[in-house]
Amino acid sequence: MTExxxxxxxxxxxxxxxxxxxVAGMRFFGGYPITPSSEIAEVLAHRLPEVGGVFVxxxxxxxxxxxxxxxxxxxxxxxxATSGPGFSLMQENIGxxxxxxxxxxxxxVQRGGPSTGLPTLPAQADVMQARWGTHxxxxxxxxxPSTVRETYDWTIxxxxxxxxxxxxxxxxxDEVIAHVNEKMVIPEPKTITIIDRKRSTESPDTxxxxxxxxxxxxxxxxxxxxxxxxxxxxxxxxxxxPTNDPQKINVLYSRLSRKLERYQDQIIEYKTEYLExxxxxxxxxGSSARSAYRAVRLAREQGIKxxxxxxxxxxxxxxxxxGRLASQIxxxxxxxxxxxxxxxxxxxxxxxxxxxVNRVDGNLITPKEILERIKNVSV
Amino acid sequence: xxxxxxxxxxxKFPHIWCTGCGCGIILKSILRAIERSKLSKNDIALVSGIGxxxxxxxxxxxxxxxxxxxxxxxxxxGLKLAKPALKVLVISGDGDAxxxxxxxxxxAARRNLDITVIIYNNHIYGMTGGQASPTTPIGKKGSTAPxxxxxxxxxxxxxxxxxxxxxxxxxxxxxxxxxxxYLEKGFMKKGFxxxxxxxxxxxxxxRPNRLGTSVDMLRWYKENSIPVEKARTxxxxxxxxxxxxxxxxxxxxxxxxxEYKKMxxxxxxxxxxx
Numbered sequence: 166m167t168e169x170x171x172x173x174x175x176x177x178x179x180x181x182x183x184x185x186x187x188v189a190g191m192r193f194f195g196g197y198p199i200t201p202s203s204e205i206a207e208v209l210a211h212r213l214p215e216v217g218g219v220f221v222x223x224x225x226x227x228x229x230x231x232x233x234x235x236x237x238x239x240x241x242x243x244x245x246a247t248s249g250p251g252f253s254l255m256q257e258n259i260g261x262x263x264x265x266x267x268x269x270x271x272x273x274v275q276r277g278g279p280s281t282g283l284p285t286l287p288a289q290a291d292v293m294q295a296r297w298g299t300h301x302x303x304x305x306x307x308x309x310p311s312t313v314r315e316t317y318d319w320t321i322x323x324x325x326x327x328x329x330x331x332x333x334x335x336x337x338x339d340e341v342i343a344h345v346n347e348k349m350v351i352p353e354p355k356t357i358t359i360i361d362r363k364r365s366t367e368s369p370d371t372x373x374x375x376x377x378x379x380x381x382x383x384x385x386x387x388x389x390x391x392x393x394x395x396x397x398x399x400x401x402x403x404x405x406x407p408t409n410d411p412q413k414i415n416v417l418y419s420r421l422s423r424k425l426e427r428y429q430d431q432i433i434e435y436k437t438e439y440l441e442x443x444x445x446x447x448x449x450x451g452s453s454a455r456s457a458y459r460a461v462r463l464a465r466e467q468g469i470k471x472x473x474x475x476x477x478x479x480x481x482x483x484x485x486x487x488g489r490l491a492s493q494i495x496x497x498x499x500x501x502x503x504x505x506x507x508x509x510x511x512x513x514x515x516x517x518x519x520x521x522v523n524r525v526d527g528n529l530i531t532p533k534e535i536l537e538r539i540k541n542v543s544v
Numbered sequence: 545x546x547x548x549x550x551x552x553x554x555x556k557f558p559h560i561w562c563t564g565c566g567c568g569i570i571l572k573s574i575l576r577a578i579e580r581s582k583l584s585k586n587d588i589a590l591v592s593g594i595g596x597x598x599x600x601x602x603x604x605x606x607x608x609x610x611x612x613x614x615x616x617x618x619x620x621x622g623l624k625l626a627k628p629a630l631k632v633l634v635i636s637g638d639g640d641a642x643x644x645x646x647x648x649x650x651x652a653a654r655r656n657l658d659i660t661v662i663i664y665n666n667h668i669y670g671m672t673g674g675q676a677s678p679t680t681p682i683g684k685k686g687s688t689a690p691x692x693x694x695x696x697x698x699x700x701x702x703x704x705x706x707x708x709x710x711x712x713x714x715x716x717x718x719x720x721x722x723x724x725x726y727l728e729k730g731f732m733k734k735g736f737x738x739x740x741x742x743x744x745x746x747x748x749x750x751r752p753n754r755l756g757t758s759v760d761m762l763r764w765y766k767e768n769s770i771p772v773e774k775a776r777t778x779x780x781x782x783x784x785x786x787x788x789x790x791x792x793x794x795x796x797x798x799x800x801x802x803e804y805k806k807m808x809x810x811x812x813x814x815x816x817x818x
Binding site for chain 2: 192193195214215217219221223224225227228229231232233234235236237238239240241243257258261387388389390391392393394395396397398399406407
């Protein structure tokens with residue numbers, strides 16, 4: 166890369182998210198203002214008309230989620246952005262997107278909760294809502310960047326994942342990442358991978374929207390292109406029509422959950438540091454990971470064998486990978502801005518208790534707080 | 545004989561509707577209006593929410609979308625804005641559109657989005673077993689209003705007019721000739737068009753309220769409806785308890801997709817890409 170090709174910008178996470186979505190090919194945004202996510206909508210209100218896309222401010226988050234599914238059915242990559250209370254309202258139609266396998270991306274700039282909670286302060290309180298917020302067994306993918314650059318990259322990856330697997334993807338940000346200004350090297354467009362959903366090429370006469378195939382991911386057809394099919398949130402068969410046939414219901418639900426299970430190794434991503442000889446492992450994501458990296462480096466300077474495991478993909482959760490680490494690691498420390506949502510999953514993975522470092526007071530967990538726990542364990 | 549088969553997914557029949565239900569009457573009228581409008585089946589999207597009327601998409605051969613309770617208009621908004629060339633119709637009921645979906649209904653009318661919404665108003669939640677709806681008249685019974693409703697009912701058409709819809713008409717399942725005409729006009733009208741149709745629910749509205757059979761309900765519509773032109777000459781007292789039918793609003797207002805396109809063209813210097 167030559168020097169003049171490198172584009173460097175000072176950007177917030179919310180700005181990076183909006184710009185990355187456009188790079189990913191997103192051309193429809195339906196949303197409702199809510200702190201601390203509103204800048205995503207504001208940037209896109211400006212940018213989408215410039216690139217011939219649609220920005221619409223809806224009457225609420227129920228409608229926002231519905232519009233992006235409607236637009237995606239027309240073949241347009243779509244997204245919305247919100248925070249805790251709005252994310253709660255979106256759950257109904259997130260379930261619809263999961264059930265009908267309509268690609269879409271939901272950005273959730275988390276705040277403390279329940280209810281109105283802490284609108285202007287950071288939290289990581291929606292780990293479980295992101296996974297289990299809507300009713301019923303369902304597939305969903307949840308990713309969590311920790312820097313502005315990672316927000317850019319993971320917004321693009323979120324679109325790739327939803328397009329590839331036809332599963333809704335939630336990007337969990339928090340107020341710190343959303344609002345912090347960081348230097349960001351904007352990647353060269355030609356270095357960025359963009360994935361589009363696989364579309365059917367067969368005749369509309371024989372097309373079935375949910376026909377079983379080897380990949381377990383049905384082939385898509387845009388509304389209004391001659392494929393006149395039915396989409397319903399009811400249990401449906403391969404033809405897309407409602408069914409009460411127990412056998413057909415089983416086929417649907419098995420495939421919907423199998424999709425996530427069978428591709429989890431391709432979906433799961435994480436980053437490790439100093440893990441080779443580590444006896445203590447920090448598992449963290451989002452803003453908490455930033456403090457954790459600092460704590461790990463400070464501890465290493467003091468000769469403590471501690472390593473870092475940063476989650477990029479939270480759901481599906483890397484149970485097997487963390488489980489394998491358990492034989493080598495004598496203590497897992499899990500810092501997070503909630504009361505132990507990820508700690509619980511880590512505990513399940515390693516089949517043992519973990520050391521929790523939690524804050525729910527609207528303040529970041531400091532490197533010092535994590536370092537203290539590391540030192541307590543190492544003595 | 546009108547070729548209804550052309551538009552039906554006959555393999556999905558028999559339908560779920562009760563004997564005497566208004567859903568079939570309105571569906572046939574919609575199909576006749578579509579035939580006259582010369583629209584291609586490929587270019588029509590039919591969107592619905594939850595309820596008896598909302599099961600219509602399964603039976604018709606268009607791009608069909610059966611969504612969540614109350615949200616059909618919001619799904620339709622995304623679909624229409626993403627693909628303005630699609631003719632987007634929404635079928636909904638009084639509970640679906642005006643209770644749980646009331647917010648989406650008024651805002652789509654305010655934006656004057658170019659969709660046609662057909663609301664089957666049977667004054668009751670039929671699919672869930674006859675609970676009172678926002679259009680159950682005062683004194684009429686539902687399974688959740690065993691002593692008779694004490695809530696005033698919503699004027700669906702009035703709500704759409706107040707919110708800004710371009711075209712609003714009301715008919716009943718008795719006034720089929722008029723309904724055909726209103727639906728066709730609604731489809732052709734640029735902007736948000738609403739056609740409200742009073743429909744009998746013999747199972748869950750007529751029976752607990754001792755209103756007789758579906759035929760009795762149709763007779764009641766016939767005897768208690770007055771054209772809007774005549775209604776304008778009557779006093780409030782004379783109009784009390786009457787069904788006012790006809791084209792209640794037909795006006796030119798800026799339409800949302802077109803306004804959006806204009807904005808984009810202005811920003812991009814002529815090329816909308818939209």
